[in-house]
Amino acid sequence: MKKIITIFLLFLNVLLSLHAEDINFIVTNNCLAKSCENGNNKKNFKKNDKLIFTYESLLDYYNFEISLKNPKDGNWYVFSKNSVKPYNYRNKLSTSISKNIWIPSYYYDLLTTDGKLTELLKLEPFWNEWENYTDNESLTWEDDFAIQRYFFDDYTFSIKTNATRWIGPDSIALIKEISSDKIVYEIQAVFTGIYRKKSDNLYNYPYFKTLLTKHTPFYIILAIDGDYIKLYINEVSEKNLFQTLIRTNPKLCNQIEKYIKSDVYDLSDIVWPHHADGTSEYEDTIRYPEQIAIEELEQTEVEEYDNTDEETTYSDSQADNIDCPPFPSKEDSKYWDILEQYYPEDYEKLRFEYLQKRTKVINTVVISCSIIFGIIIIIAVVFTIIRKQRTK
Numbered sequence: 001m002k003k004i005i006t007i008f009l010l011f012l013n014v015l016l017s018l019h020a021e022d023i024n025f026i027v028t029n030n031c032l033a034k035s036c037e038n039g040n041n042k043k044n045f046k047k048n049d050k051l052i053f054t055y056e057s058l059l060d061y062y063n064f065e066i067s068l069k070n071p072k073d074g075n076w077y078v079f080s081k082n083s084v085k086p087y088n089y090r091n092k093l094s095t096s097i098s099k100n101i102w103i104p105s106y107y108y109d110l111l112t113t114d115g116k117l118t119e120l121l122k123l124e125p126f127w128n129e130w131e132n133y134t135d136n137e138s139l140t141w142e143d144d145f146a147i148q149r150y151f152f153d154d155y156t157f158s159i160k161t162n163a164t165r166w167i168g169p170d171s172i173a174l175i176k177e178i179s180s181d182k183i184v185y186e187i188q189a190v191f192t193g194i195y196r197k198k199s200d201n202l203y204n205y206p207y208f209k210t211l212l213t214k215h216t217p218f219y220i221i222l223a224i225d226g227d228y229i230k231l232y233i234n235e236v237s238e239k240n241l242f243q244t245l246i247r248t249n250p251k252l253c254n255q256i257e258k259y260i261k262s263d264v265y266d267l268s269d270i271v272w273p274h275h276a277d278g279t280s281e282y283e284d285t286i287r288y289p290e291q292i293a294i295e296e297l298e299q300t301e302v303e304e305y306d307n308t309d310e311e312t313t314y315s316d317s318q319a320d321n322i323d324c325p326p327f328p329s330k331e332d333s334k335y336w337d338i339l340e341q342y343y344p345e346d347y348e349k350l351r352f353e354y355l356q357k358r359t360k361v362i363n364t365v366v367i368s369c370s371i372i373f374g375i376i377i378i379i380a381v382v383f384t385i386i387r388k389q390r391t392k
Contacts, residue, residue, distance in 0.1 A: 023053040023172060023188055024087035025068050033077035036067050043070070043077060051077075051084060059156065059170040059191050086155055091175035093154050093183070097222075101253050102150040102229055102245040107260070108273065108282065116260055117142070147257045150231075150245055157185055157220065159208065169211050173220070181276070183222040190216060210242065227273035246273045 027049040035041040045051075051068040059066050064081045106123050110116045121127055130141035146161040148168065154175070159168035170191040177184035190212055210233065220242070223230040227247040232240045248256070251269070258265035272282040279286065 025051040025053055025084045026087045027051065027079075027083060028085050029083055031079065031083040033079050033083075036076040036078060039078075045070075045077075045079075045083075050087070051079075053086075053172060053189070059158075059172065081153075081156070086174060089155065089174065091154065091178060093152060093175065093178070097183070097224075097229075098151075098153040100247045101250060102152070103147055103248055103253060103256075105228070105244045105246045105273075107147055107256055108246055110260055111256065111267070111270075112282065117262075120145075120260060142261055145257070145261055147253060147260075149253065150243075152183075152185075152222070157187070159211075169208050171211070176219070181224045183224070185220045185222070186217050187211075187214075187220060188217050190214070224276075226276040226278075228275060 027045045027047055029047050031045050032042050033045055035043070050071060052071055053066075054069050065078050066081050066084065067076050067078050068084065069076050110119060113119050127141045127145065130144065132139050149160045151158045151160065152173075155173060156171065157173040158170045161168055172188040173185035174188060175183060176186045214233070219234050221232040221234075221236055223232065223236060229245040229247075231242045231245060233242050234240055252271070255265050255267055255270075259267060272280050274280045274287050
């Protein structure tokens with residue numbers, strides 16, 4: 001009986017995990033996408049075409065691309081991140097967050113510290129294990145060093161570096177809560193370079209292991225304080241603080257990197273970060289973040305997308321406008337035959353929506369039945385134990 005319960009629980013866990021990472025996407029404007037299998041093969045997609053993010057999907061933040069499955073032909077295509085979005089998803093991040101680069105605050109501390117490389121190795125000890133994987137035999141870890149860069153936008157969260165060995169994670173992150181001082185992302189899936197989190201990839205910052213090995217979905221919480229962000233995992237507490245970040249820009253970020261690497265640098269344009277109350281750890285001047293931020297923190301925006309929430313339907317009155325018979329029930333196969341014949345441009349979209357809803361219903365029924373079955377087994381085991389105790 002114990003084996004049966006164990007097998008059932010494993011089955012239920014696998015069943016839930018299979019559906020956890022499937023996310024429906026929608027094309028936001030007409031675009032041309034190349035095939036993942038053969039980049040020379042391209043396909044036109046129209047606004048509101050449906051796509052699916054699955055386990056095989058990939059995210060390339062530096063090139064602002066994402067690969068998604070086309071349910072019509074079952075193939076994967078590469079899309080610009082700006083041409084797609086999660087279906088029925090309206091949350092939009094402030095550009096004061098998304099248009100900036102965020103780096104760990106300790107890089108700023110190194111600008112005012114003697115022995116910067118010694119201090120850096122204390123903060124990022126994995127550089128001590130650096131190995132040269134290039135053909136350039138004279139390359140050292142100092143040459144290869146790169147600052148960690150954090151990026152946030154409407155539905156992704158990524159950490160990047162220019163180092164040849166280390167690769168940071170990318171993730172599909174849906175905004176669940178947003179205000180002027182707090183953003184909550186639900187992490188749906190995590191990648192590392194072109195590898196998924198379950199791959200044995202040697203080219204990861206060991207520091208990112210917490211994100212790469214965490215079971216999805218989980219939450220990251222951004223506590224915003226002027227030019228600072230404290231990034232927490234799942235809850236706001238000291239033990240769950242993953243990193244403290246500072247707002248910067250590409251030019252300044254590159255100059256800080258050059259300074260740490262003892263390269264030729266120019267920090268004359270540096271802007272020291274300030275908290276929301278105007279104070280700073282680096283200068284005495286009281287300056288409010290909106291005076292130095294690239295853009296002020298905006299109010300929560302809700303972007304409206306036409307035709308993303310309403311399912312297109314066809315009534316008899318619409319059918320009268322053309323030489324078309326009345327529509328039967330959707331459960332009747334003739335409905336789809338008529339739709340395909342008289343409304344071919346909408347057939348695929350509506351058929352996809354219909355099958356998608358049916359699949360959700362079936363999945364819900366299967367999971368519910370599995371849970372009920374498990375409860376019945378547990379009850380049966382309890383009664384068996386009670387009966388044995390009574391007979392003794």
